[in-house]
Amino acid sequence: MPCRMTSLHQLLASVLMMAGLVGPAAAEDPNGARRKALHNMVVQDCGSCHGLTFKGGLGSPLLPDDLEGVDDSTIATIVLDGVPGTPMPPWRGLVSESEALWIARGLKAGVFQ
Amino acid sequence: MNLLRGLTVLIATAVWCLTAAADTALRGTGDLGVIIERADGSACIISTTERAILSCVDGLGDLSHASAVFSPDQRYAYIFGRDGGLTKLDLLERKIAKRVIQGGNSIGGAISDDGTLVAVSNYKPGGVKVFDATTLEQIADIPATYGSEGKLSKTVGLVDAPGRRFVFTLYDAGEIWMADFSKPGAPAITKLGTAGKLPYDALITGDGRHYIAGLFGEDGLAHVDLWAEEPVIERILDGYGKDDPAMPVYKMPHLEGWALAGDKFILPAVGHPELLALDAVTFKEAGRVKVHSQPVFAIARPDGRQVWVNFAHPKNDTVQVVDVPSLKVVHEFKPGPAVLHMEFTPRGHEVWVSVRDADRVDIYDARSFEKRGELSLRKPSGIFFAARATRTGL
Numbered sequence: 001m002p003c004r005m006t007s008l009h010q011l012l013a014s015v016l017m018m019a020g021l022v023g024p025a026a027a028e029d030p031n032g033a034r035r036k037a038l039h040n041m042v043v044q045d046c047g048s049c050h051g052l053t054f055k056g057g058l059g060s061p062l063l064p065d066d067l068e069g070v071d072d073s074t075i076a077t078i079v080l081d082g083v084p085g086t087p088m089p090p091w092r093g094l095v096s097e098s099e100a101l102w103i104a105r106g107l108k109a110g111v112f113q
Numbered sequence: 114m115n116l117l118r119g120l121t122v123l124i125a126t127a128v129w130c131l132t133a134a135a136d137t138a139l140r141g142t143g144d145l146g147v148i149i150e151r152a153d154g155s156a157c158i159i160s161t162t163e164r165a166i167l168s169c170v171d172g173l174g175d176l177s178h179a180s181a182v183f184s185p186d187q188r189y190a191y192i193f194g195r196d197g198g199l200t201k202l203d204l205l206e207r208k209i210a211k212r213v214i215q216g217g218n219s220i221g222g223a224i225s226d227d228g229t230l231v232a233v234s235n236y237k238p239g240g241v242k243v244f245d246a247t248t249l250e251q252i253a254d255i256p257a258t259y260g261s262e263g264k265l266s267k268t269v270g271l272v273d274a275p276g277r278r279f280v281f282t283l284y285d286a287g288e289i290w291m292a293d294f295s296k297p298g299a300p301a302i303t304k305l306g307t308a309g310k311l312p313y314d315a316l317i318t319g320d321g322r323h324y325i326a327g328l329f330g331e332d333g334l335a336h337v338d339l340w341a342e343e344p345v346i347e348r349i350l351d352g353y354g355k356d357d358p359a360m361p362v363y364k365m366p367h368l369e370g371w372a373l374a375g376d377k378f379i380l381p382a383v384g385h386p387e388l389l390a391l392d393a394v395t396f397k398e399a400g401r402v403k404v405h406s407q408p409v410f411a412i413a414r415p416d417g418r419q420v421w422v423n424f425a426h427p428k429n430d431t432v433q434v435v436d437v438p439s440l441k442v443v444h445e446f447k448p449g450p451a452v453l454h455m456e457f458t459p460r461g462h463e464v465w466v467s468v469r470d471a472d473r474v475d476i477y478d479a480r481s482f483e484k485r486g487e488l489s490l491r492k493p494s495g496i497f498f499a500a501r502a503t504r505t506g507l
Contacts, residue, residue, distance in 0.1 A: 041426070047177050048365075049364075053177075055175070057178065057195065058267070058284070
């Protein structure tokens with residue numbers, strides 16, 4: 001992820017955002033109750049196939065190391081459309097495109113561990 | 114005065130702690146069970162008689178998708194963690210008796226009919242490992258090798274079969290294997306053949322006769338009659354979903370808790386909001402039940418008359434009860450967010466229901482559907498009662 005921090009203040013804000021403490025960083029990021037619900041969904045419901053700690057299960061491991069070099073948008077597309085012919089289901093309708101991107105960034109940053 | 118009061122409190126606390134750590138009174142374990150707190154790596158020992166938590170034991174690792182089997186004397190639970198941990202939990206002493214990390218990523222296990230072997234099904238490294246039930250020392254390693262490059266397949270649907278045997282299914286290879294430990298020495302491995310694409314789970318019936326694997330990659334199931342001289346795989350219910358578009362499956366169904374009522378088995382369909390009824394003699398379709406959404410567990414009350422069903426995300430706040438003779442939904446209610454598992458008391462008078470996102474386990478009368486109690490636990494998932502020790506396949 002490219003880093004364009006202009007001040008310490010912003011850096012701090014983004015660290016806190018990644019830790020899931022404050023947010024959102026981008027206007028379209030989920031906030032408040034919705035972000036909490038999404039966070040829980042990623043841990044629990046993605047976790048039921050990928051492992052609660054994302055070390056993998058029926059689904060592949062989704063740790064930051066596993067996703068290194070994969071674009072946010074590629075991950076978001078997998079989340080939205082699933083992987084046909086495998087148990088990875090499409091989440092479109094349950095999460096929006098911007099939420100899928102937020103999940104992608106969160107997975108790569110290890111926010112959900 | 115104050116000192117005296119302080120001393121009394123101290124002694125009372127010490128006594129309480131001692132009794133809490135291990136109940137010194139004599140008791141049986143037939144009414145005990147284990148509930149997994151999946152996010153905390155803890156297993157809570159409960160009593161169905163008292164409808165209470167006796168003690169929660171920490172340190173069991175990653176328990177997403179954890180399950181448990183029990184020793185024949187019903188004193189020990191063997192708990193299979195996602196992270197490859199195998200923990201032997203002492204229900205009487207309320208502590209970990211032994212724990213090993215046996216693999217990298219696992220999905221459940223089984224105990225042999227004589228109670229001497231515990232087998233674990235692994236995703237990584239793909240295969241089955243078998244342990245001495247007393248010491249947890251490894252006895253056998255069965256890599257699930259397939260294809261010309263010798264790849265390892267994830268294994269699923271591992272069950273115990275009568276005669277010190279285990280049956281399991283290879284997810285990536287689509288095969289069903291049997292490991293026979295009835296003779297001393299290395300197990301005899303029999304590859305029963307091809308089940309179909311992406312088998313995701315399997316069950317064995319309580320009489321140990323029928324093994325049925327569900328397929329994710331095809332509309333149908335694979336059936337093996339283990340009473341046959343040379344068991345073979347036959348496909349059943351082929352094309353059961355061909356008339357309806359499949360819906361996304363946000364949680365894989367489980368085939369544990371098969372329901373046999375008189376002449377029918379009831380199983381969850383995959384990608385369809387339906388239960389499938391199978392004729393128990395011919396293994397042909399015997400009807401369907403439209404249900405709320407994608408079913409996850411379809412668990413029979415022990416008498417087999419009714420089947421309780423929970424559902425996949427995002428419709429997982431609901432439970433439906435199906436009457437098996439008429440194949441009709443006779444009751445529906447919403448215990449709360451994320452109903453994950455249900456377990457009946459051995460003779461079916463009550464059912465315990467874990468409601469993960471409410472941090473609660475509810476206890477219902479299994480006939481009147483009235484709520485009898487609730488317990489608070491952190492993110493509860495699987496519920497396993499010690500009486501499973503007496504049943505094949507559980």
